[in-house]
Amino acid sequence: MSDSHPSYLAHQFDDVEQQRQASTMGIWLFLITEVMFFGGLFTGYIVYRGMYPEAWKLGSHELNILLGAINTAVLILSSLTMALSVHAAQLGEQKKLSRNLLATIGLGGVFLVIKAFEYKAKFGHHLVPGEHFHFEGPFSNQVQLFYSFYFTMTGMHAIHMVIGIGILFWLWAQSRKGKFHKDYYNPVEVTGLYWHFVDLVWIFLFPLLYLIGRH
Amino acid sequence: MEHPVVPVSTYLKIFAALMVLTALTVAVAFIDWGFFNDVVAMTIAVIKALLVVSVFMHLKYSARLLWLIAGSSVVWFMVMVGLTLTDYRSRDWLLHEGMRPEPWHSVPAEVMQDAAPSGHNGAEAGSTGH
Structure with missing residues (x-):
């Protein structure tokens, strides 16, 4: 009996397939709570953009569309390397797994560095909501509201990325010890699902924040 | 459901499609279609989301x-x-x-x-x- 119950199979499960299905469903349930978490922010965005469409355009014009687009590409590329990590784990290719996890960590880091430069520019231009906010032009108060949404939404997204990068580092360390193989790669798959979700949020944030009324 | 191994070529195709759609959504943002700018931007975003969810997140192959x-x-x-x-x-x-x-x-x-x-x-x- 102990032969059929390897160390990576938790006792409550009949077999590795059942364990795999349970962990996958678990992360999906978590992700729908995340949809509702970010959904609240998107709902607020929709309500206030409906009230102040002109201010939303003015605020959006101050954002750097090039940096936003580059970051979108960086994040999509990181999703590819994450997908390739899961692929390598499924085939038990240890080296490829470690390499793709590192690439994903690196690309996540690039995203955050670019984001930090964008934030820094906004501080320099007095576009951070609060005491020092200053916007030359009409609807200054409403533009400040736009920037509250901008910083909250991109900030919560960035925090999710920081957490993701932390988990990826742990995965990378585990993968170096050869913990993952074709019968057990649940942590890689589950982290992948989380990482792709964070990518998904950005896919909606980018057009909604950067691309309003550019024409 | 069995866990299928999705070929690398499929991932690469999805990646290419996502990059093309990103370029497209930036390009069309500079054209004045009035209200339809939002419709087009959100349609592209939903298509990108479906590609990510179905292939990268394996939903297409899942239970x-x-x-x-x-x-x-x-x-x-x-x-x-x-x-x-x-x-x-x-x-x-x-x-x-x-x-x-x-x-x-x-x-x-x-x-x-x-x-x-x-x-x-x-x-x-x-x-x-x-």
């Missing part, structure tokens, strides 16, 4: 139960947005009737004058394009 769980998040989100908007959007109707009941948000009156809700000044996206 129907996971389809139900993932799909339910869209339903809950729609309920949240829908019910919220029925409230906020209908508050405007009372204003039109001259029946303004209670102050419904904290924006001072002088600010409200130059930034009335879109229902008043018709300031919808792209309406100036003539």
Whole structure:
């Protein structure tokens, strides 16, 4: 009996397939709570953009569309390397797994560095909501509201990325010890699902924040 | 459901499609289609989301139960947005009737004058394009 119950199979499960299905469903349930978490922010965005469409355009014009687009590409590329990590784990290719996890960590880091430069520019231009906010032009108060949404939404997204990068580092360390193989790669798959979700949020944030009324 | 190994070539195709769609959404943002700019941007975003969810997140190859769980998040989100908007959007109707009941948000009156809700000044996206 102990032969059929390897160390990576938790006792409550009949077999590795059942364990795999349970962990996958678990992360999906978590992700729908995340949809509702970010959904609240998107709902607020929709309500206030409906009230102040002109201010939303003015605020959006101050954002750097090039940096936003580059970051979108960086994040999509990181999703590819994450997908390739899961692929390598499924085939038990240890080296490829470690390499793709590192690439994903690196690309996540690039995203955050670019984001930090964008934030820094906004501080320099007095576009951070609060005491020092200053916007030359009409609807200054409403533009400040736009920037509250901008910083909250991109900030919560960035925090999710920081957490993701932390988990990826742990995965990378585990993968170096050869913990993952074709019968057990649940942590890689589950982290992948989380990482792709964070990518998904950005896919909606980018057009909604950067691309309003550019024409 | 068995766990299929998706070929690398499939991932690369999806990646290429996502990059093309990203370039497309930036490009069309500079064309004035009025209200349809938003429709097009959100359509592209939804297509990108479906590509990520179905292939990168393996939903296409997963059990129907996971389809139900993932799909339910869209339903809950729609309920949240829908019910919220029925409230906020209908508050405007009372204003039109001259029946303004209670102050419904904290924006001072002088600010409200130059930034009335879109229902008043018709300031919808792209309406100036003539």
